[in-house]
Amino acid sequence: MGKFVQLVVDGLSTGSIYGAIALAIVLVNQATGLINFAQGGMAVLAAYVAWWLTTHSVPLIFAILLSILFSFVLGAVVERWLMRRFERGDPDTAVVVTIGLLTLITGICGWLFTYNNQQFPSLFPLGTVSFLGVHISIRSIGTTLVIVVAMVLLQVLFVGTKLGLALRAVAINPQSAAFSGLPVGRLLMVGWGLAAALGAVAGALVAPQLTLTPGMLDTALVYALAAVILGGLTSPIGVVVAAWIIGVLENLAAVYIDFIGFDLKVAVPFILIFVVLIVRPQGLFGRKTVVRV
């Protein structure tokens, strides 16, 4: 029983990381209609910035906050100077541009900081807490909580503020938004910036566990994409719930199903997707899109 609870909590914590990146992907997709494959890569770059700052004796928490700020700027710059050119063109080309960006960022990280693993200090102590006879690591609880708080903040921003309203307007209909006087270009930059900032949070939280390498979040990106399909591209909450489901299920399957084990656990979300999509093509929580002719 203790092992089971431990697995579930760990699953929720890795699921939160996938969820954060998935949410960043949904943010970008809602605003610009494309899938940003570089989302994980940008988060890794942010984690490297935080790590570099800590090696120059900046306290960890400030280093992470600065890296989040850096990511926001990076996201906005990428949108303005790179993606803007491709947003109205062929979506295939835009997707490949983000793949190129991923390769480029991975290359920059490898060039500046080498491909060797770097130790990233953890924000949380390494110990465990005992609760009703079950040992749960503080790091897992902390990671989950931080991501939940970040998501609540984001939700408040989108629902409760004027900026959020403007962002949603641009996402739903950029042309009408422009006609009613909204600065669409600048709002798109903000959208990309927010997504990158969220990714930076995820990067800083997962880096101590995985140790920092340029390809650190490549698998997380795949899980995040799985969560995005499973939850449905239109539902931010659904995506996060799907990410948690994936995180928990793959952990349990790896331990309890012999054939799957640790090497094939990556197949779990995709088997899940296959089953779900045959029943509900719009994803677990997504809306059916109706195409008007």
Next chain:
Amino acid sequence: MARGTAPASSSTASSWMQRPSVRWTALLLLLVVLVLAPLQLSEFTNQTLARIGVFAVAVLGLNVVMGYTGQVSLGQIFFLGLGAYVTAYGVTNGWNVVLTFALACLIPAVAGLLVALAAARLGGLAIAMVTVALPIVGVPLAKRLSDFTGGSEGMSTSFATSPPGSGLFDDQFQLYVVLVIGGIVFLLTRSLVRGKYGRAFAIVKGNEAVASSMGISPYRYKVLAFTIASLIGGVSGFLYMLVIQYTSPETMSFGHSINLVAAMVIGGSASIVGSILGGLYYVLVPQLTNAVDPSLTALLQGAILLVVLFLLPGGLVSLPRALTRGRRRSSAARGPAAPPTIPSSTTGSGTATEEKETERQGHA
């Protein structure tokens, strides 16, 4: 849309190239060069050319499903890997080469059909993310099924030794085989995408609702395109084994899969010539960046990809058209004698006009 199916001849500036006599002579010349060149070139060049052929076929397969039918597939490398494994297994067990080739086409095609039956139910980018699963799951699966695949060590076989008495070196023979099989696949695909099916693919890509209203089932054509793409992927897998003679789970890694997609878009989506350019890009750019500095490979590859797409969003195949447009624009700027034609309005946004042009060409 069937863009650039005629090599470089689409620009009005070079209308003399559209004359049948000129085109046939050029084709004949190309054929003679292809037959003679392998005998003259060095072993390394021949091998590089053969590898370009292998990946050009793989990119062509991807083009059928992604370029022509508009369904983003990130799993094409899986079918190449599957074809390579089937070939390796067949050769190691001493099967007939023709039978092995048939199976290397058939098994990936059936696998592709099964995946497509489920995946084609989805629209838009969801199909992309389902196909991501193929390389992601394929790699650990290949490691697990070590009885068939040799596990992480992979399999190496060489079966394309030049027939005795022909006087050819192995590399020359392999290049000829790649040229013949690849050439046939290219010709077949060219007639496919230019005919009835190609038009159906184009309308499914353009607007699924219109397609259904015309009695063309988007689902069936998506499945068909995906199956054909998998079959071509299997062929490229066979050729891969013939040329590279080694396969391992790494062959179908996710990184290779997205590189293949990048190669397709860089070469030129929905274009036969673009597929060859894509194969060139896939093989030559890593060689180039490795030669510059191995530790900068990823950085340079990413930068090259972004620069090419920034300058030519339609891929390398749109280069001649972009050049003629640039020339026309500069000549229009130079003198008032230039007629007030369309080019003056193209200065606005490059991508939009390019799409219009392709559309016009596709329906012509």
